[in-house]
Amino acid sequence: xxxxxxxxxxxxxxxxxxxxxxxxxxxxxxxxxxxxxxxxxxxxxxxxxxxxxxxxxxxxxxxxxxxxxxxxxxxxxxxxxxxxxxxxxxxxxxxxxxxxxxxxxxxxxxxxxxxxxxxxxxxxxxxxxxxxxxxxxxxxxxxxxxxxxxxxxxxxxxxxxxxxxxxxxxxxxxxxxxxxxxxxxxxxxxxxxxxxxxxxxxxxxxxxxxxxxxxxxxxxxxxxxxxxxxxxxxxxxxxxxxxxxxxxxxxxxxxxxxxxxxxxxxxxxxxxxxxxxxxxxxxxxxxxxxxxxxxxxxxxxxxxxxxxxxxxxxxxxxxxxxxxxxxxxxxxxxxxxxxxxxxxxxxxxxxxxxxxxxxxxxxxxxxxxxxxxxxxxxxxxxxxxxxxxxxxxxxxxxxxxxxxxxxxxxxxxxxxxxxxxxxxxxxxxxxxxxxxxxxxxxxxxxxxxxxxxxxxxxxxxxxxxxxxxxxxxxxxxxxxxxxxxxxxxxxxxxxxxxxxxxxxxxxxxxxxxxxxxxxxxxxxxxxxxxxxxxxxxxxxxxx
Amino acid sequence: xxxxxxxxxxxxxxxxxxxxxxxxxxxxxxxxxxxxxxxxxxxxxxxxxxxxxxxxxxxxxxxxxxxxxxxxxxxxxxxxxxxxxxxxxxxxxxxxxxxxxxxxxxxxxxxxxxxxxxxxxxxxxxxxxxxxxxxxxxxxxxxxxxxxxxxxxxxxxxxxxxxxxxxxxxxxxxxxxxxxxxxxxxxxxxxxxxxxxxxxxxxxx
Numbered sequence: 001x002x003x004x005x006x007x008x009x010x011x012x013x014x015x016x017x018x019x020x021x022x023x024x025x026x027x028x029x030x031x032x033x034x035x036x037x038x039x040x041x042x043x044x045x046x047x048x049x050x051x052x053x054x055x056x057x058x059x060x061x062x063x064x065x066x067x068x069x070x071x072x073x074x075x076x077x078x079x080x081x082x083x084x085x086x087x088x089x090x091x092x093x094x095x096x097x098x099x100x101x102x103x104x105x106x107x108x109x110x111x112x113x114x115x116x117x118x119x120x121x122x123x124x125x126x127x128x129x130x131x132x133x134x135x136x137x138x139x140x141x142x143x144x145x146x147x148x149x150x151x152x153x154x155x156x157x158x159x160x161x162x163x164x165x166x167x168x169x170x171x172x173x174x175x176x177x178x179x180x181x182x183x184x185x186x187x188x189x190x191x192x193x194x195x196x197x198x199x200x201x202x203x204x205x206x207x208x209x210x211x212x213x214x215x216x217x218x219x220x221x222x223x224x225x226x227x228x229x230x231x232x233x234x235x236x237x238x239x240x241x242x243x244x245x246x247x248x249x250x251x252x253x254x255x256x257x258x259x260x261x262x263x264x265x266x267x268x269x270x271x272x273x274x275x276x277x278x279x280x281x282x283x284x285x286x287x288x289x290x291x292x293x294x295x296x297x298x299x300x301x302x303x304x305x306x307x308x309x310x311x312x313x314x315x316x317x318x319x320x321x322x323x324x325x326x327x328x329x330x331x332x333x334x335x336x337x338x339x340x341x342x343x344x345x346x347x348x349x350x351x352x353x354x355x356x357x358x359x360x361x362x363x364x365x366x367x368x369x370x371x372x373x374x375x376x377x378x379x380x381x382x383x384x385x386x387x388x389x390x391x392x393x394x395x396x397x398x399x400x401x402x403x404x405x406x407x408x409x410x411x412x413x414x415x416x417x418x419x420x421x422x423x424x425x426x427x428x429x430x431x432x433x434x435x436x437x438x439x440x441x442x443x444x445x446x447x448x449x450x451x452x453x454x455x456x457x458x459x460x461x462x463x464x465x466x467x468x469x470x471x472x473x474x475x476x477x478x479x480x481x482x483x484x485x486x487x488x489x490x491x492x493x494x495x496x497x498x499x500x501x502x503x504x505x506x507x508x509x510x511x512x513x514x515x516x517x518x519x520x521x522x523x524x525x526x527x528x529x530x531x532x533x534x535x536x537x538x539x540x541x542x543x
Numbered sequence: 544x545x546x547x548x549x550x551x552x553x554x555x556x557x558x559x560x561x562x563x564x565x566x567x568x569x570x571x572x573x574x575x576x577x578x579x580x581x582x583x584x585x586x587x588x589x590x591x592x593x594x595x596x597x598x599x600x601x602x603x604x605x606x607x608x609x610x611x612x613x614x615x616x617x618x619x620x621x622x623x624x625x626x627x628x629x630x631x632x633x634x635x636x637x638x639x640x641x642x643x644x645x646x647x648x649x650x651x652x653x654x655x656x657x658x659x660x661x662x663x664x665x666x667x668x669x670x671x672x673x674x675x676x677x678x679x680x681x682x683x684x685x686x687x688x689x690x691x692x693x694x695x696x697x698x699x700x701x702x703x704x705x706x707x708x709x710x711x712x713x714x715x716x717x718x719x720x721x722x723x724x725x726x727x728x729x730x731x732x733x734x735x736x737x738x739x740x741x742x743x744x745x746x747x748x
Contacts, residue, residue, distance in 0.1 A: 281591060288685040388691040476587040482579060492690075493697035496579040496586055500701045507708030514715040521635075521719070528640045 049182040058177035061123045061159055062136040067181065069135060076135035078243040084121040084143075085132070100367050104313060104380060104402035104457045105200040106343075108368070108415040111443035114157040115419035119195040126157035128443070141175075143191050144184040150175050151194075155419070189215060189225070192234040204307040208352065208398030209465040213306035221305050223469045237264055266295035279470075292492075294359075294393040298474040300463045302351045303398055308336055312347035313402040316454035319431045327431070342418075342428045344403075354396030354463050356486055360385035363460070368446050371411050377456035378406075378413065387492035394489065398461040405433055407441075409449030413457075415440040546740040551654045551733055556616070559607045560734060566600045567710060569593075574707050578700075597678055604671065620664045623657030631658040639723065649741055662713070670709055677703040 048054055053067040069076055079085050087099045087109070102108050109116050110128075117125040122137045124130060131137060139158060141150050153161040153172055161172045197203060197212045204211030217225040224232040238247045246264040266274075267290075274295070275286040289298075303309065320341055322328040327341030336348040362384035372378045385392030406413050417439035420426030425439030433452045441448035479486045480496040487497065500507075552560070569592060575581045576589035584592060611617040622628075630646040635658070638646075647656035655663065680687060680699045688694055724730040725740070733739035 282587070285590070291685065292690055390689060390691040392690075476590065477585060480577075480586045493695065493700060495577055495696075495700065498697070498700075499579060500697075500704045503701055503705055503708075507704065510708055510712050511715065514712045518715065518719040524640050525723075528642075 044185065048184050051182070054178065054181045058181065060162065061139055061141065064177055064181050065123075065136050065138050065140055068140045068184075072140075075140070075243065076138045079121065079138050080132065080135075081242075082244050083248060084243075084245070085138070087120065101365060102368055102380065102413045102415060104400060104404050104459050105206060105310070106418060107315075107404060108440065108444075110415050111417040111440045112419045114155050117158045118152045118154050118156055119198075120158045123158045140184070141180055142194060143187045145180045145191070146183040146185050146188065147176075147180050148190060150180045187233070187235055189233050192238075196234075200310065204304060204309045206310070206400075206461070207465075208303040208309045208354075208461055209300065209463045211304070211307045211309070214465065219469055220472065222466050224467060225465075237268075239264065266299075270295070292387065292393055294395045296463055296467070297354075297356060297394045297396050299467050299470075300354065300396050300465075301468050301472055301474055301478075302353060303396075303463050303466050304350050304352050305466055306350075308334070308348035308350040309352065309398065310346055311349045311352065311398075311400060312345075313343070313400070313404075314345040315402065315404045316344065317403075318342060318344035318427070319433075341431070352398065353485065355399050356394050356396055356489055357383045357460070358385040358387055358389075358392040358489065358491070359383050359395040359462070360389055360391040360393075366413060368413055368415055368441075368444060370413075372406065372413060372455070374406070374408060374411055374453070374455060377458060380413075380457050380459045383460050383462075394486070396463045398463060400459045400461060402457050402459075403454050404457055405437055405452050406455045407437070407449050407451065408453035409451050410447055412446070413455075414448065414452070415444045415446065417443065545743040547743050548738050549651055549741045550737050551649075551651060551739050552737045553614075554737070555610055557734060557737055559603065559610070562603055563600070563607075566596045566603065567714065569596045570600065571707060571711055571714070574703075578704060578707075594682065597675075597682070601675060604675070619653070619655050620660055620667065622664060623660055628657040628661055631656050635723070649739070662717075666713065670706060670713070674703065674706040674710065677706060 114126045200206030219226040273287040275283040277283040330339035364382040416436040422429045425435040427436035573589040573593040721730040
């Protein structure tokens, strides 16, 4: 009886240890180490459905904003200072950001605003005359509503539709503003995803590491966003202060950057020595890598893991018509559009291996005013860095390649007007590149020679999301081998990939020499023994 | 010729020799895998085995240095006069094909011939320190250098691979030379059992 009791007690103690250990997830371990970083589930002290300001009849989005601002008096002014509003990167001397940049997806914002600004946190940015100082133009709902029913109309310049409308085969309904406004809360993954999953005009088109599959992420897709695990919302890492959301602008952020929150980098939680000796005998060796290899390089083994992303976009193929003289689209077996008369030809890929480059956090951008070299492909956003600069790390990128219009006389990339009614010059209405580019360049106040050519371009998308669980991190051999992932990356010595040049040749000559010596010596000994054994004839011994 | 069974290699000495042989061969195999020449274990396993073997070797070397001094066996490695050395080289190049006898008479107190003394001494005071030193710099590269500054990993790796080639050349020639004893296996057996049959009058000296 006594024995049994002791056994039971021991059993309970043992199981409690096991349970405690299993319960201690990565985050809770981190939290134990950094008590300041504890995530606290927060419940609002306000029930917005009880607010009088949200009971009245709203006709438009700006009406709702006005009601929000009646209590949240500073919110609009805060948002207006952020890049979700300005679409300009806050870095000094920078012409980066959606306003200035030319990309190799839908090319440029200018002259195409209403089609692009359905992803602006505002209402009514339909042309250059948009009032960036009008607080009522701020869209609170897109980031804060929690019903999941609020949708900005694709060509509405940021407005939802106010009457039932069909667009590209999909019906859009006017929002139930009261229900939506009363639902507001902290932005969830879905709020952010409403725009960021669909960058480039469709699910997964642009980033490679972001698409709607993240909404229901499993462990293998993104270890932090795993619904059954940490289940992070975006703002868990992209911490926010005064509406200023950490991250973005495709940059590794300097220490003092205002957009760098305490949680934005991997190292923020994991430190720069994240591998632990309990987990692997290689912990120290792996930690030795972190000064020159980004976490992402090994822990994002593939991007576009579940849905395909666009890897190639050829605008020069646009404009073909079917037998009836109508524009058409073509899909591959998986349902991806691979040809669209309006846009040209595409290549989509899934489970793509990133390309790797030295990156110090800077990106050098080619805008519409920069001269290009027409004899080579144009790198639209050049990744800056090298091993030797002492600041760079190896980072994984999605490289989106394409063919897009340029001005072969002025040698600049051009801004075509794509979206607009017939008569505006818009390519999607008239299928005439000269008219489209003329309209776009005039609108942007940029010179245009009147000639349109096509040029190959590349765009680099640093990968941050779709972080794999540790067991899927890259093995050493993925890079430490002759034909590994870093085969093309230069300026440093990579064991196993790199040899010692002439030393190797001399070394193997030396080895060969040693063997030759051994063989010759053996041969002479054998001959001597042969000579010796018959031994009797005198002649031979004289040799 | 009368011979006598003489104990040449003591127990620790033999343990040290074979342990070192095993470790050096392991290091050469895994090292050339890390270098990208071989593919036997996979890079990761090769690195692990290489580092482990290196650590064991360092411990072994430390013990063996101690052993050399406490037993006085270090004297076996004192360089012989140059003339003696040349005689031995001459023997291996010409003499042994003319049925000349070995110019060095092996005894307990002088079990290494002048060529062995020179070779092993160079191994002990040049090649091993070079390999262990460059290996440690390689292993602790992060502690001694930052990207773009200080000694480059390529330099360290190059020195280490030069040493590796020299060791491999030594190993080949050494293995061959063991066959040049009285019979092909005399020297090998001596290094295993510790005993060798030596001419009696040599022992008397």
